[in-house]
Amino acid sequence: MSRGLPRYIAGRLGQAVLVLWAAYSVAFAVLYLLPGDPLAISLAASGVQADSLSPAQLATARHNLGLDGSPFQQYLTTGWKFLHGDFGSSLASGQPVAGLLAERLPHTLALAGIAVVLSLVGGGLIAYLAAYIQWAPARALLRRLPSLGYSVPSFWIGLLLIQLFAFTLGWLPATGNTGPHNLILPAITLSVASSAVYAQVLIRGFDDVRDEPYIATARAKGLSRGQAQLRHGLRNASLPLITLIPLQIGNTVSASVLVETVFARFGVGRLAQDSVLRQDIPVVLAIVVLSAAAFVVVNLVVDLIYPALDPRIRLAPRLT
């Protein structure tokens, strides 16, 4: 057991690095090998028609943009630069991509962080109530809520919230990012989809543990139904949830593209939307790789703390 743990950690670390490298490869392949010509796109982005240039000028432009050499060479040099934190520069503005990202990342991280916490709390609350409440209509309603949550596009929820809380009630600002009150509506919007997923998994989890002997024991010791569900039920019911969290965080981060557009916020998501509209390949590549890295890191953290949460993993003979 104690011999297995370092091996488990090393294995997970190696896997994380591999997945990240593969994600970079997939993103690079999509952006540089699909039919579109990056040279023509980047020239068009800076307002130059590719046909109007002489072959010599084209070759210079190609060299300046780092597009000379075989695709495989480009793949290697771009990857090498990524390892050193050099994400190239934007085709549209000429600014270094790393700077653009660093400027916007705190805003998006704050938004996504609050949304992740909100979705866990919201999803947990809905599931807890759905399992606790015994009045049939309320119970049925709460159990239907998750499927409603992920049937509704997040941008539409955002528009609805703006209409209701900003324009009709006037409680909160509709757009911008001047202060913490600007975060409330976007964070709620961003959290709906994930909280629906969490709620659904947790409801199933509560159903599964309801008849377990340890719940009966807790009740026999004098705990109320709610207490038993919170102290003994929740910990066991939430195990399947934990492996879902990385995927949901990935979705939350990518949904910030939509939410930041709806709420006209300054952030990485908005940058992604802008860059796709301008076909700014280096920026899109950096954002895709960055979010894959975020997913990989969160996944790694969850993998590493999972044995601490579920001792059965530590005792299992094979740790793969």
Place this chain on the structure above:
Amino acid sequence: MTLELDRPAALAPGRPIPSGSALAPRGRRLSRGGVSGSAGGDDTAGSAHSAGRLRRSLAVTLPLLRRPGFVIAGGYLLGVGVAAVAPSLIAPLDPTATVPEAKLSPPAIGSWFGTDELGRDLFSRVIHGSTLSIEAALLAVGIAIVAGLVFGVLSGFIGGIVDAVVMRIVDVMLAIPALLLALAIITAIGFGTLPVAVAVGIGIVPGFARTTRAEVLRVKSLPYIEAARVGGASWLRILFTHVLPNSWGPVAVLAVLDVGAAIIAAASLSFLGFGAAPPAAEWGTLIADGRNFLITAPWVSLIPGLFVVLVVLSLNHVARTLDEVRR
């Protein structure tokens, strides 16, 4: 045109269910030399077979019709389907005709969703927008089903190194959030309904590949496969007459669910401005356009959104009901 072919496969409620049960494999007449299905067998056996199948599919369909939720959701989807195929039948008004004096007028009798900033009838625009939106969603799911089936079957049926490679690719694709992968694809291949559909489709391939693989693995280990193998059937024949017909039930349910997810994803991408160029309008574009008038005319953006929400809710309800019935 391929979309017309996809529709029954993705939406037909009754068909996949009777054959989905592991207890009644469709290609179970193992000892026969002929091709199983309608082409093989003598006449009497063939008609008895189809009558039995008709009775079985009726037995599955009738209880469905007693569920009011299923009927409402199915009816709404049917309406949207008609809207996508023949929009003028439902909304006779021209979706591009501008009436400047009637701009931004609220919903009323005859102009059910109101009008937009140019005085165009919003109901017509939503109905005519269904063609592009439904096309995009079905094309996306079609791509996902084909690619997912190929990868899933290769992976599950051949196993070994093929399985390992395909599943690692799937893992990597899952590490890139679907929306961002779609953005990368759109950056590379450009804007429009078709690129959006392709981008959305590629994003949902991993899910299909995994589900198909799991089903193929399950079916592969069942006794009747072994029996067919002992009976001398080739692997290809086993694949097409035994494994595929018996493993596509869950894939069909996933397909219906994913039409809903694809509608949301395609609407999201066209909301971001990557969809069809104006004046053609997909649902997402309509919602995005109405955003600027949220203060004065909230319906311009919110009603098309509600329309989309109801489509997705109905699809999810139908998929869940089918899944319940299948078990």
